Amino acid sequence: MLHRDCWSLEPKLMDKEDHYSNFTNISGFLSPFLNKGAMREDNQSSTLEFILLGVTGQQDQEDIFFVLFLFIYPITLIGNLLIILAIHSDIRLHNPMYFFLANLSFVDIFFSSVTIPKMLANHVLGCKAISFGGCLTQLYFMIALGNTDSYMLAAMAYDRAVAISRPLHYTTIIRPRTCVLLVVGSWVVGNANALPHTLLTAGLSFCGNKEVANFYCDTIPLLKLSCSDIHFNVKVMYLGAGIFSVPLLCIIISYIHVFSTVLRVPSTKGVLKAFSTCGSHLTVVSFLCGTVMGMYFRPLSSYSLKDAVITVMYMAVTPMLNPFIYSLRNRDMKAALGKLFSKRLSSEPM
Numbered sequence: 001m002l003h004r005d006c007w008s009l010e011p012k013l014m015d016k017e018d019h020y021s022n023f024t025n026i027s028g029f030l031s032p033f034l035n036k037g038a039m040r041e042d043n044q045s046s047t048l049e050f051i052l053l054g055v056t057g058q059q060d061q062e063d064i065f066f067v068l069f070l071f072i073y074p075i076t077l078i079g080n081l082l083i084i085l086a087i088h089s090d091i092r093l094h095n096p097m098y099f100f101l102a103n104l105s106f107v108d109i110f111f112s113s114v115t116i117p118k119m120l121a122n123h124v125l126g127c128k129a130i131s132f133g134g135c136l137t138q139l140y141f142m143i144a145l146g147n148t149d150s151y152m153l154a155a156m157a158y159d160r161a162v163a164i165s166r167p168l169h170y171t172t173i174i175r176p177r178t179c180v181l182l183v184v185g186s187w188v189v190g191n192a193n194a195l196p197h198t199l200l201t202a203g204l205s206f207c208g209n210k211e212v213a214n215f216y217c218d219t220i221p222l223l224k225l226s227c228s229d230i231h232f233n234v235k236v237m238y239l240g241a242g243i244f245s246v247p248l249l250c251i252i253i254s255y256i257h258v259f260s261t262v263l264r265v266p267s268t269k270g271v272l273k274a275f276s277t278c279g280s281h282l283t284v285v286s287f288l289c290g291t292v293m294g295m296y297f298r299p300l301s302s303y304s305l306k307d308a309v310i311t312v313m314y315m316a317v318t319p320m321l322n323p324f325i326y327s328l329r330n331r332d333m334k335a336a337l338g339k340l341f342s343k344r345l346s347s348e349p350m
Helices: 006-025 027-043 059-089 096-113 116-125 132-165 167-173 176-202 219-225 231-263 268-296 305-328 331-347
Strands: 049-052 129-131
Touching: 049 116, 049 132, 059 096, 059 116, 059 305, 059 331, 096 116, 096 132, 096 176, 096 305, 116 129, 129 132, 132 167, 132 176, 132 219, 132 231, 132 268, 176 219, 176 231, 219 231, 219 268, 231 268, 268 305, 305 331
Parallel strands: none
Antiparallel strands: 049 129
16 A cells, blocks of 8 residues: 655655664664564564665656656557467467467566556656555566566577477477477466565565665565565575576577577578577577676675666566567568558458
8 A cells, every 4th residue: 555645755764764773773782672673573564665766766867767668668568469469360370489479478568567557657646655565566576477588488499499400390399288388387487486585575674764776676675675684585586596597598508409400501591591580589588688687696785776777678678679579570470460450450440
């Protein structure tokens, strides 16, 4: 539940921060009672609220990012929705590659919807508060959908590797059942990775400063705000980042097989076709995994509000670019989109 008076929330937090800073100065005398205080903080977590500082924390720059997000979010929704509709409406695209692409677009729609609408609403209302429950909800779905996205990209790489390196056995290896299992497995791993992070964060105590150094609730800024022992949480965070990065290893292995197969074929056209087929996928993977690994594979102490700009890349930009990357370089997808538009125009009454 948002605070009834968002305008007066920050001064109240500052008063509370001063109170806790004074409390910290005499912590040497009160250390036996700190654990009890943490338990009381946990009991009051249902009324706890955070302040989302945004991407930069500077109002003039936040206005620019507001316009940017206002431009990115509708394009993300429309672009990915068009991909799904085009694949559904064209029977020629009812094959494993486009089945994975449709599912990737489905994940991207929800992935961008977890954080961007809240950021836009906060800017319009002039209220940056988010409840503890809302914060945990953002955290859970951000991790779950981000991991699902990563494993979906690995499934797409595996599909392309089999199609190019073992074309005669493709239909026996990549069967409909296999496709469904890969998609379901991606969702299962994503949610399984998100659950421990969310539960561990829910058990933390937060003292004093409640300002989250980002435009949404992310693991690192929340850990930095906590006054609990976070050593185990940090280890789980690094483990989670490792689980997220497993698909990158699978993708690298898949494309090693692809290029080793293609290079054995004495045809320049075959090499160019393989690079064209896999190039768009490698672009998305590099963009997503590169930014996420740069964010999470480093010491917690090095994080600051300036790093929130990096999160914009994988939270907002990547889901928006996917439809363009996968459709503009794909002849079949462009034909399906053209057919979809012509069908809609012809069905409109004159």
